[in-house]
Amino acid sequence: MSGYRLPERGALIDRSRPVHFRFDGRPMTGFAGDTLASALIASGTRLLGRSFKYHRPRGLLGAGVEEPNALVTLGAATTREPNIQASIIEIFEGLRSESQNRWPSLRHDIMTWPLSIVNQGLKAGFYYKTFMGPGRRAWDFYEQVIRRAAGLGAAGKEMDQSRYEKTNAFADVLVVGGGPAGLAATLTAGRTGARVLVVDEGPVLGGSLFESRATIDGLPAIDWVRAAVTELQAMTNVRVLIRATAYGYYDGNVVGAVERVQDHLAERDPDLPRHRHWTIHAGQVVLTTGATQRPLVFPGNDLPGVMLGSAVERLIARYAVAPGREAVVAGADDSIYRTTLALVEAGVAVRAVADARPSPPTDLAAPIEAAGVPVHAATLLGQAKGSKDVGRVRLSRCDASGRPTEGWSETHSLDLVAVSGGWTPTIHLASQAGGPPLWSPEIDAFVPGPPREAWTAAGAAAGTFGLDAILADGVRAACSALAALGRPTPQSTFAASDPDAPQMAPLAIRATGLGKGADKAFIDFQNDVTASDVKLAHQEGYRSVEHLKRYTTLGMATDQGKTSNVNALGLMADLEGRPIPDVGTTRFRAPYTPVSLGALAGREIGGHFRPVRRTAMHDWHVAHGADMLTTGAWMRPRVYRRPGESVTDAYIREARTVREAVGIVDVSTLGKITVQGPDAAKLLDRVYANTFSSLTVGRARYGVMLREDGFVYDDGTTWRLGENDFLMTTTTANAAGVLARLERHLAVDWPDLKVAVASATDQWAGLAIAGPKSREVLRTVVADVDLSDAGTPFMAVRKGRVGKVAVLVTRISFSGERAYEIHCGARDGLAVWEAVHAAGQPFGLVPYGTEALGTLRIEKGHVSGPELDGRTTLSDLGLGKMASTKTPFVGRALMDRPAMISPDRKVLVGLRSLADAPLRTGAHIIAERMPQDMPSLGHVTSPTFSPALGAYIALALVSAGRERTGERLTVVDPIRNGTPTEVEVVSPHFFDPEGARLHG
Amino acid sequence: MRIPCPVCGLRSVSEFTYEGDATVLRPPLEADGDTWFATVYERRNPRGPHAELWHHTQGCRCFVEVERDTATHAILSARLVTPTGAGI
Amino acid sequence: MRYSIGSLALNALTGQRYWPLAWRKAEPRPAYDVVIVGGGGHGLATAYYLAKEHGITNVAVLEKGWLGSGNIGRNTTIIRSNYMLPDNTRFYEWSLKLWENLSRELNFNTMVSQRGVINLAHTPAQLDAYARRGNAMRLAGVDAELLDRDELARRVPGLDLSETARFPIVGGLCQPRGGTVRHDAVAWGYARAADRLGVDIIENCAVTGFTFDGDRVTGVETTRGTIGAGKVGVAVAGSTSEVMRLAGFDRLPIESHVLQAFVSEGLKPFLDTVVTFGAGHLYISQSDKGGLVFGGDIDGYNSYAQRGNLPIVEDVAASAVTMFPSLSRLRLLRSWGGIMDMSMDGSPIIDKTPKPGLYLNAGWCYGGFKATPASGWCFSHTIARDAPHPLNAGFALDRFRTGALLDERGAGATPRLH
Amino acid sequence: MADAADPFAGRLAEGRSGGRRGEPAIVLAQIDPPAAAQLQIWPGKREAVAKALAPIGITLPEGRDLSNHFGRLCGRIAPGRYLVLTADTVADVAAAISADLGAVADLSHARAAVRISGPAVEDLLAKGTALAFDADAFPPGTLAQTSIHHMGCLILRRSETVFDLFVFTSFALSFSEWLTDAAREFGWRTDPSVAIDQVPAHSS
């Protein structure tokens, strides 16, 4: 029990609103405004987590997004959320949190003990050197064990019920970070009337000003913040987003941000999202993201109770929490004095301040010494000891460059150590959108490199320290953004007076107290990477910072090295004897802090993953028992099952009815493209392998298109409705692709052609009516068309009416039967369908689905999607004769390359099962009954039971297949445990090869 | 990434379909196999400025020739590919 | 020092004092029998097999950055041989066989984890297409099985198998021997093993030109001086066009595209296999550290930038949550990109070039990690014998001219579609 | 009961949802399907076409603006390409344009339309598409083509707070699902259907 609540202070908490929550099942109380970390520490809990590898006990290190240790799991079942930093969770009534990576409990973790024994072995790279045997699959075994020990929290497996929204925002100036620099920038830009968006990840604007003792424009810092916020809220051109993290900087000045809308609430509105993703399109971006304090690297530096000075300040100022009673403060930059003052003022007994620099800044040290706290110059924190948390530290002397020297040392008993290893500007976004960061020796850290996008960094993020300078920097950044936008730049100043303003340069100290027998000195706390791991990586040659990272996992934890990277690079640079800029830093990547996948996915999940396309007759199909099947974006009826029917029963019945009487099928999903203009026929001649200019008005023709590489792309009929007016149909799958091709040809390749194309797929609803009685049905329902063979011959296109609805009647057959298609405006589709359906009843008409459609076309040997698989040529498909020999067309130049005309190509054939057993799509064809290690001759593309032939048949692509006609081959389907089936190779035109029925 | 469509203005890349190297011009259809082979298969694929076609599929459906640096994704210029004086 | 229980114990007791450099920091020598350009997986494996299988040890691998900085160091680590076209099935199956013994072969634990690779099918037609592929594999002696929904529910808990899904899952194709490998370890393991056989591995050495005697290549110019070479093998993945241009090949059937990948925060075991989504584009597995590693489509434009844009990030997240609804509460930890050498038919090239002594290994698209051992095996053979190995005979550079394409997707000469 | 020919399948017929915090901030109204045609003008024929269209009350607009002549709307969707929307018929447009001037494709059945209005209307659209809708960038009378949830969408701003949206007919149901779900946090209700030439207050 070492932390406690202070009677005063706590800018963010509301003492009148106690909040009850649980940690590892224990009921606890905090105040509204507390973070989980502050509330836990206030109640004396400081053991908050276990480390990744060694399961070491850990407390809070930082108080913001840099926190590596205090990860907890929130919620349960549908709300379970692992790996959340206790330092950023705002508590609410009923919050449930659990510690992670420990068993059976956080205090008594069974893994701690064995791991502390073997930990000499568990050094960086350990896994690469062992577990290679015995036996080839030994790793599979070890891996199971290791995976269980690794990982952090456990994910839920239940569906999340929350909503996630995504939205877009536009801003002239986006300001990321609402600390003093960000506020100065926002005010400056906002006052000019520019559209400004400011985002801050915290629950309030103000950033580090909450910990500041400064005055700005005569007001205490916090009051100035309040005034600024009030002013911004009154500006209609300024939008403020809090609890919103700008996590990624993308090309074209697009910034991704996630707003946590309701995570802090006990009562959540189900209509509001949990998180909202913002895609921000910014003219200019001002990055005022502040800086992160680094820990010191010394043995025992991970003991609970060793904290960053900034975290200590935050706990005191924002939450009125003192994290200990007796403290030592150590570091090598001016911030340790501010931390010390904060502790002293909070009533914590500070035993000593250790400043590694040879002479401390007198102005800052004086008030501290006046308060009776000894300030030791040239002093390092040598090591810390304790069992479950920190109990004592040893201070020792160092030389002017921070290297330990022999002699004086002093030991203090305490329960709190506040450290500062210097400040690292938060350059994540700048680095994502800029050149490599630059090393600044003055502040011993990297600052932003040259921008690649339109941004300016300011404040601590740009390496500027001292409140006055930071405010001025914010103004400067806003002005340069406004200038870049071509807007006038205002005069704007904010005057600060800061008693804690830094005075002296920091000193770089890398790692201290290492040596034989010393405890581990951690650099990356979460991933348990120690100073000696860095040394080992160096020894084994993993010296590039990127190798160091990958070999030791340094910086790869959830905090992405926010507190560890610079310490590690510094150590590696020392080992290499090279300056840090030569060593460089690892690459910064989005996200800056972890982002929920829900926010990135938004509402495009589950049933709404992609939109659905429905034909006008969709509901009719469903109401009439259709099994609807996804075909790309469309839904199509597969079969209309009657009670007791299987899919097979249904399609056989439907196909048989078509051959014997009549059936209708919804063909609305076919792609339709208007092709109009004086050069329309010329365009069609070029894009189809066969000729269209010779087509007369009122007629349709089947066409096949190739890709430029000479393989078959698409097929369909195209109708000439007028001299300059064609309607092209495409396969359902390629409708969009064909249109885009035509547009490309017209815009880019042949701009001289006067042709207009437009997608008309949605304009038309269509049905095909097929069967010997199709004409009789139509005669009762279609008006204004002469349906005689002379009036409407095969491939004729006629205009007529069904009731009041204007329709196009085309005599086209995919089934080999006498057949027609009727197309009408989409909104009339259902009426026409119902009219034809009703008219057909006396003739035994049934609706049929895609299965029967397939059966009918397979019986006729017509190719479709499974045969047009992007690898087949015209001649493979038996369509070689279609290719025009007169007019050149797309794909012709490459369609006869040697391998594309080789005699052993897989070509279209028919297969007839000799065994009264079904053939299945994807089954292969071999020469003998040998399912193993037999070269496959080809595969079954489209099988069916043929009611017309009373046999199982299939279309197939078989090597040199046409030469094999009459041969017996074997169809094998090992993956589905199919029995090998003997088949005969036959012509693909199984049924009515002469086409007599077309006219029947 | 945002692409400046000369017709529609600055739009998200997700509205466009990439159509590749704009310097590869289609030869006449009657050109020989070698010429078409080069057109269909061979690309300079430079690191640096690259002239490329983008189809504004979810917008005006025009083709835009964009010069873009493939090393940085910076967009250097954009122009509409369209029959000259197309009834604008 | 061999990695063994003994050496581990010795070092544990002596403060890890005796571990040597994993590979020497070699300085370039004036000339080598073979110079391999590109210190990625393929270049390193090639050097290793040149030394090991062909006795050619006077070899240098030149890497412009740090070893493994290219795609070997940034891929989603999936290995499998579930290809449909015979040339691919045979080649990738040989690769899988080499993977199965790789850790012991290299004395470096590359963590080959044969946890199975499952491709989900969302329509009967898609399942049929998988059956076709699975049958092709089975006929070639490769393991494959079709899974029904019950089996999927058992093997992949958390998967959305509901009927209300936009694209309900109807089944899947599984290759049980497929899985994942610790990608960086492959680079380091090959480097260390090649180094032990005498190969010089030279980092921070970018090739800036080639030297020729007539048409015959005689060496390379680099940022660390000119290096003579009897033969030069180029295996630079995404940089193929730029490097080959230096050798006079201005145009190749390749475009460089960016592919992004993602990792979540570490989790306790959540997913024990590799799963791919068939209705969108997503593949996902869990690393041994606990992060869910996933990727999707390429961004779809030429790029050398190793980073992509938001639309793909959002699309991948939507696919991931659609597949595993509970993922919405998990968080993305990091995203990155790599430069794919997308070939015009989606299959690789391992071949001699028209210039004597110059060999090319390229066109790996997003499938080249799994190819690493076989690629090195075949490329070293092609270089050593000046003739392709039967396994890479189909990966000829002139196949685009002859039309003997290996187009698994049937998408034609549009790299972004492969 | 939904009208059989209603591409929204009744989804926008009557209802309200969300907005427990007061009046719905989004109002949805189906637009009676207008007649629509795509007009393409051959190079150099703009003036001739303008002349041919004048007698039937259609004006070719400039830039992104929409022309509105007694309720007959015409918007430029690409250079040389226009979309005519009108409550009555586009047959006269086809008749007015001879083959040497351009081509007209009747798309009257190809699109479903919905009018959205209310104070949250820009916020609602911002969820679907990355277009700046503030009044300087997108004033009343502006037309834009974009996509919302993978569906092509034509957006007309009719007034400060009124937008007309057109989507492909087959996507209408999915689109309305998107719309009503995205509007939930603002609260929405439906109004009776309107005609395209029914001009909202403060319209252009």
Ligand SMILES: Cc1cc2nc3c(=O)[nH]c(=O)nc-3n(C[C@H](O)[C@H](O)[C@H](O)COP(=O)(O)OP(=O)(O)OC[C@H]3O[C@@H](n4cnc5c(N)ncnc54)[C@H](O)[C@@H]3O)c2cc1C
């Ligand atoms: C995000 C992502 C996910 C992927 N997922 C998978 C997967 O799951 N399964 C799979 O099988 N494959 C996958 N891949 C593909 C696979 O990673 C690559 O195909 C494969 O790694 C390429 O071969 P490589 O290892 O030799 O290439 P690289 O590692 O890229 O090696 C090429 C090397 O050449 C060097 N180089 C370039 N130019 C020069 C020069 N001028 N001089 C010297 N050196 C030079 C580069 O620096 C680089 O190190 C993925 C790729 C990415 C990017």
Ligand SMILES: NC(=O)c1ccc[n+]([C@@H]2O[C@H](COP(=O)([O-])OP(=O)(O)OC[C@H]3O[C@@H](n4cnc5c(N)ncnc54)[C@H](O)[C@@H]3O)[C@@H](O)[C@H]2O)c1
């Ligand atoms: N040596 C020192 O004493 C020392 C060192 C560093 C900083 N400081 C103090 O820190 C302050 C620096 O001011 P400042 O304005 O530059 O920084 P700041 O730390 O006050 O503000 C940065 C703000 O940006 C937010 N932020 C960071 N990244 C973000 C992101 N990606 N998305 C959304 N929000 C994000 C942070 O939460 C924070 O509120 C000064 O008051 C200075 O005195 C002092």
Ligand SMILES: Cc1cc2nc3c(=O)[nH]c(=O)nc-3n(C[C@H](O)[C@H](O)[C@H](O)COP(=O)(O)O)c2cc1C
């Ligand atoms: C299989 C795999 C797993 C990874 N896991 C992590 C991880 O747990 N934490 C992390 O920070 N990065 C992880 N990364 C990403 C790397 O940090 C890095 O982004 C990637 O290798 C590309 O390098 P670059 O970002 O330096 O360009 C992983 C990468 C791969 C390929």
Ligand SMILES: [Zn+2]
């Ligand atoms: Zn456009």
